[in-house]
Amino acid sequence: MNYFTFISLTIILCSVNQSSGQNCDQQENGIDGTVKQVLLMNHDIPLPVNASIMNDWCSPFKTLSRRVSKFSKCMPPFLAQVIVVLGSGIKKPVKYICKANKQKAIENYACMTTKYLERFNRREAFFLDSLQIISKNVTDDQILPHFCCAVNTLLHDIYNLEKPRCKDPSINTNNFIGDMVSLAVSDVLDLMCGSFRSHKSCQDKAPQALKFLAAKGVDSVDLRKYNFVSSILKVVGRLS
Known part of the structure; x- marks a missing residue:
């Protein structure tokens, strides 16, 4: 192999690796945007409070499976499994909201106040x-x-939020949104948290963890600052 051939191959390989890295980042950001939409973290996206907005709201989720499949190939085996499981979990509330219970979802979102x-x-x-x-x-x-x-503290706190007063007293926004988040994380909890599957089990088996979280966490961070997916992977990656 002559010098010029070597240099050409090196440039090609570097370009391929750079392109691959950029594609992985694009897939991760796409998944992160989807997760944040389901979890109502993105305030630029209006709540689906009527059928027309709901149709627009549900449209981006059509690419979720493809993004998860592509991004999982960027990860080592264990994290790839976590990504697939997380993607599978996110699809559960999406199906509930966009297909099975669209009208119920609209009624709950319509009742959610800014506060x-x-x-x-x-x-x-x-x-x-x-x-x-x-x-x-x-x-x-x-x-x-x-x-x-x-994770269990998040669910526990959601179910115990101060609720808005809805015109229909049968609407319980805490139960609705808590159930949606629970659906989204249930597969991850099933995969990893057998001994710590609920807030009660954390109280019984890991009180030191709850004490640590209560002392350390703050609730004033900018949600736009954090990539939800990478935040999960940074923690879970230490288990592999």
Whole structure:
């Protein structure tokens, strides 16, 4: 192989690797945007409070499976499995909202006030901040209970938010949004958190994790600042 051939091959390989890296970033950002939409973290996207907005709201989810499949190929085996499981989980509330129970979803979203969404987003901010702290400050042997209990704390707090008053008293926004988040994370909890599957099990088996989270997490972070997917992977990656 002469010098010029070697240089040409090197340039080609570098271009391929750069292109591959950019594509992986694009897929991750696409998945992250989808997750944030389901979890109502993106305030630029209007809530689906009527059938017309709902159709637009549901449209981006059509590419989720393809993005998950592509992004999983960018990851080592264990994290690839986590990505696939997370993608599978996110599709559950999407199917519930966009297909099976569209009218119920519209009624719940229509009842959500700005103050209610602020309370909900503060709990999500606390969760994301907790993941950052866990990834940097918790020993390897304590990663699992702290991660699982952070997820369960998020669910526990959502179900106990101060609810808005809806015209229809049968509407319970906490149950609706709590159930949607629970559906989204259920596969991850099933895969990783057998011993810490609920907030009660965290109270019984990992009180130190709950104490740590209560002392460390803050609820005033900007949700746009954090990539939800990478925040999960930073913590889970330490388990592989």
